[in-house]
Amino acid sequence: MSTSLTVKLMAAFLAVSLIGVALVAIFSRLITEREFDRFRQEQARNDFIAQATAYYQVNNSWAGLDQALNQFPLFSPLPAQPGDPLQPPPRPRFALANRDNIVVLADGPYRLNDRVPPNLIEQGIPLEVNGQRVGTVLIDTTRPPREPLEEQYLVRTNQAVIIAAIGAAIIALGVGIFLTRTLTRSLRELTTATLAMGQGKLTQTVPVRSQDELGQLAQAFNRMSADLARANQLRRQMTADIAHDLRTPLAVISGYLEAMREGDLTPTPARLEAIYTEAQHLKHLVTDLRTLSLADAGELPLNKQPVSVPVLLERVAAAHTYQAEQQQITLAVQVKDKVPEIQADPERLVQVLGNLVSNGLRYTPAGGQIILAAQAQAGQVRLQVRDTGQGIAPAELPHIFHRFYRADKSRQQTEGESGLGLAIAKAIVEAHGGVISAESQLGQGTTFTIILPAG
Ligand code: ADP
Secondary structure, eight states, X not given: OHHHHHHXXXXXXXXXXXXXXXXXXXXXXXXXXXXXXXXXXXXXXXXXXXXXXXXXXXXXXXXXXXXXXXXXXXXXXXXXXXXXXSOOOOOXXXXXXXXXXXXXXXXXXXXXXXXXXHHHHHHSEEEEETTEEEEEEEOXXXXXXXXXXXXXXXXXXXXXXXXXXXXXHHHHHHHHHHHHHHHHHHHHHHHHHHHHHHTTOOOOOOOOOOSSXXXXXXXXXXXHXXXXXXXXXXXXXXXXXXXXXXXXXXXXXXXXXXXXXXXSSOXXXXXXXXXXXXXXXXXXXXXXXXXHHXXXXXXXXXXXXXXXXXXXXXXXXXXXXXXXXXXXXXXXEEEOSOOOOEEEOHHHHHHHHHHHHHHHHHHOOTTOEEEEEEEEETTEEEEEEEEOSXXXXXXXXXXXXXXXXXXXXXXXXXXXXXXXXXXXXXXXHHHTTOEEEEEEETTTEEEEXXXXXXX
């Protein structure tokens, strides 16, 4: 494909340059010859007028003009040099009419003693002596024959034009080859990289050689390949995380059940409770994964209805008051001014805010504070969950919304943390057309902010 593109581009360059050069050659040739002839004609005519006028001034008549003119050649722009093998130039001739419009010097279509019609006299050039019109030089539009030297001059001019044209074509071709190679090189690199990606080598980069459309294409390709590689890495990581998170509770459940089946353990309420807890954990994990996959597919069912924000916050706070008291943490709701209602699925929002408050409770020491705040903000509603807990390190912060991300790896599963809570919160907020973000200072606390469209 790249070869044929090269050939096509080269052919196009060649065709354009040849057409351009041919047009320049033809027009310059035509113009040069026409202007050259016009110049010669004018010069010859001026010379003729000067000599004819001088003749009339002396003789006061046109009689004998023809013979007189034959004695001294009139105008010769390129006189033959002595010893020149070329013929002496033919004398350019003009027809002349006297003041009565009778032809006294014949040339071209005009015959001696013919009467010239007034319209042709008008087109001619009047000859005047002492302010009196004494005759008219008649214009003959046929081209006078060129002298050999003049012909040679024109041939040389034409040769120069042709050489210049060939030079221009060669340069155009050279530039064409260079441009074509540059263009197709980037395309070839992209093709190779795309084929490699197709074979599973996702991390491909092509050099960005320019800032034009091809450069932008290369940049977009590099971004796409990096994104694909990252997504692939995330997918693998997620599969490994899911397998790992499922294995522990399953191992506990099957261990207990096997021992009970073999008669090694009796099913006491405490053992059944342990099995039940692990089964619950599995159930939550599977529910969370399902929520995420629905959100990914844009099919998360939302039971949207008008929701009063203060009521929502009070409901979340009430659900966690007991635990907060147990941990000696102050849990408070702050609603600034009048916050408009929002169109949302209240259960999903309770899930999101509940998750944020649970995290806050988990990472805030006794004596700390968790605030659930709401505020209207330019046609939107801003919800915040602020804690005065341990905070999140700047290096961790960009990752906390990723699936299965746990800043403290050692805590996994011990306290029922799946590492999916914030990923689900993000998916639910985005399904509502909102955004969620986090700010944190180590040792100071963390603030989660959710912006939702009002109404
Ligand atoms: P988990 O189920 O493990 O809590 P999340 O997705 O809810 O998973 O949170 C991801 C990680 O973000 C947590 O493991 C924790 O390290 C960090 N994190 C979340 N909320 C807070 C908070 N309020 N204070 C400090 N760290 C937090």
